[in-house]
Amino acid sequence: MSDSVAVWARPERGRRGPAPERSRDQIARAAIAIADADGLAAVSMREVAASLGTGPASLYRYVRAREDLLDLMADAVLAELELSAAPSTDWVDDLVALAGEVKAVHLRHPWLLDLPPQPSRLGPRAIDLIEHALGLMRHLPVQGRVKLEVIGVVNSLVAQFARHETAAEAPVSDRQAAQTAYLGKVAADGSHPLLAAALADTAPGDALDVFEPTIRHVAMGLTGIAHR
Amino acid sequence: MSDSVAVWARPERGRRGPAPERSRDQIARAAIAIADADGLAAVSMREVAASLGTGPASLYRYVRAREDLLDLMADAVLAELELSAAPSTDWVDDLVALAGEVKAVHLRHPWLLDLPPQPSRLGPRAIDLIEHALGLMRHLPVQGRVKLEVIGVVNSLVAQFARHETAAEAPVSDRQAAQTAYLGKVAADGSHPLLAAALADTAPGDALDVFEPTIRHVAMGLTGIAHR
DNA sequence: TTATACTGCGATCAGCGTTCGCAGTATAAG
DNA sequence: CTTATACTGCGAACGCTGATCGCAGTATAA
Known part of the structure; x- marks a missing residue:
């Protein structure tokens, strides 16, 4: 073989x-x-x-x-994804919903985040997912390659947000505790005032939910099509 | 120790x-x-x-x-980054330029893309980079944690685009040739018409440059601040 | 001067991915 | 029906890995 x-x-x-x-x-x-x-x-x-x-x-x-x-x-x-739903009238809503489902797969299988994505990893289910996502954008007056670009970018954001949520939920390892202590020390020593302020501004457990707006902005921005 | x-x-x-x-x-x-x-x-x-x-x-x-x-x-x-430039009057331009520099680091060191990002990997130079990026957004009337979110998302996009460019430039391995052949077969067998059309619409060597618009949209979208 | 923390690193352990080659099975060919 | 051979399962072995133990020399603290 x-x-x-x-x-x-x-x-x-x-x-x-x-x-x-x-x-x-x-x-x-x-x-x-x-x-x-x-x-x-x-x-x-x-x-x-x-x-x-x-x-x-x-x-x-x-x-x-x-x-x-x-x-x-x-x-x-990716077999966990239900891809048969018909598109609604709002392609951005549909794309956001799909992105949310893909993110949920990553949350159920956090090891996916340790696999460097490679173009060579596309199997039948990944291809079905791409076909489905293209279906959501079927009527958009933009080139196919723009649509593929949107899909690639959205996938990357999905992994990023999944990584974030996974890190927030996982038990803190020694390694992470050490890093947190290190960041605290750096914040305390006055050499990075903006970081110190930003960290102080970030209460634990007070997570922003910017997943949806991020996906929306990227999708609309890249296609040049406003939400309707 | x-x-x-x-x-x-x-x-x-x-x-x-x-x-x-x-x-x-x-x-x-x-x-x-x-x-x-x-x-x-x-x-x-x-x-x-x-x-x-x-x-x-x-x-x-x-x-x-x-x-x-x-x-x-x-x-x-990250020592390769020149972080001392003063911000201009356009924070989005500055962020895009910084993102481009970080992407260039990834292109010079493609192995970075095989390292799963971990919050625990932040060293002194990464922290300097974050401080610098926060400096570009210093005057934005948004919470620190929103700024940190922008930085996280931009970094993720930087890696995605770097991966894309690296894949485009690297010599094609057997694995990638196999995948390309597989995609070609799938496109040819009629089961994924939208993908086939999108691939046909994507001429080799005719790369889109959506890096800058993507970073822009994300930055403006997350902060809720229009470009000025 | 002595105690001991510190440093360099060979030897070793336990595990890994992968290949070789044997033996049994089942289909293709005659 | 018989024979050839492609196919399958997998033990044994190879070469490599990350990491630890423990020895011996060095340099500072006591």
Whole structure:
């Protein structure tokens, strides 16, 4: 099996020999369970194989490398999205709602935020998501590439906000406690008065909800189309 | 040395014993050179130590773990930013220019894009950058936390656009060729007509420059302040 | 002068991703 | 029906990783 065939373009079984005992989806879901419980770093080939009751080498019948497994995981969680809703009359509202659903996927699977996005990670469900998002913008009088740009930017913002919310909710690690102490020290020593003031202006637990306005502004700004 | 002290808050030498032979900055720069040449995955403790002519265990006198080294690397590259320019009369122009400079840092050091951003990665230079950015917005009649939100969102967009440009310029790997072929196949099979149309509408090499408008819209949108 | 904190780093541990190659299975070919 | 061979599962092994232990020399504090 060549490097030059994307994992989702490969057939799941050969034309001879026994039927495989597992599927790529099953392996991806086993990996997702581990990532959900213990983070992405815990998703080793050995750990995934053990959770399936097999040896690590057997996974290489389904994926070429761990990177393929990560691709499968990232795409598999998008199955949680309900993409069949018909667009309303307000494409910006629809895009904001879709962005909110994608953000919710990230909140359920925080390890997604540890996966550097790569254009090469687009699987069937990611492609369905893009098609759906393009559907929301179907009638806009702008070029396709502008629409794709909007989608890329919105995805990036979704991850950013998800990261923010995840950090706010997660138990504080030693590392984060150390950083907070460090920031407090810097704020206290007078060398960064604007930062000190801004931090003082940011009460804990008093989170802004700027997700929706951010998505709105970006969508309307890039397409040049006002909300109606 | 406790986990609970951030790497940049730790003294560089003890009060007794020989002076250390190296500095954290020197180690960070050795690591950056490796990352620039061969990517982040090549930055192993062994590789960094070998490039410094020492053994891997000696690095643990300077950092507690590889994660600390990554923190130092991420902060060290921000030294390339020239932050002393006085603000002009147009805060949005200034913010866009600053964002462009930060994007240029990412383009010179593409491995930054493989580092999941963490709030705990903020070192002295990152803090200087935030202070500077707050300075550009010093006179805006909005809360400090809104300003911090703008900075967070802009940073996220900077990374997104840098990733995009990096992908456009990098030699195409087998993986990316496979993905492109896969997208082509999906576009050809008729199941995603909007995507097919959008891709057809996106001529290679005909990149949109929506970086500046995106930053503008986000900045003005979040602060509620029109460009003037 | 002595105690001891500090430094450098080899040796070692435990784990990782991945490949090789064996053996059994099931389909294609004759 | 028999044979060839593509296919599958996976143990063993390779080469690499991050990190810790503990020794020995150094330099400051007591």
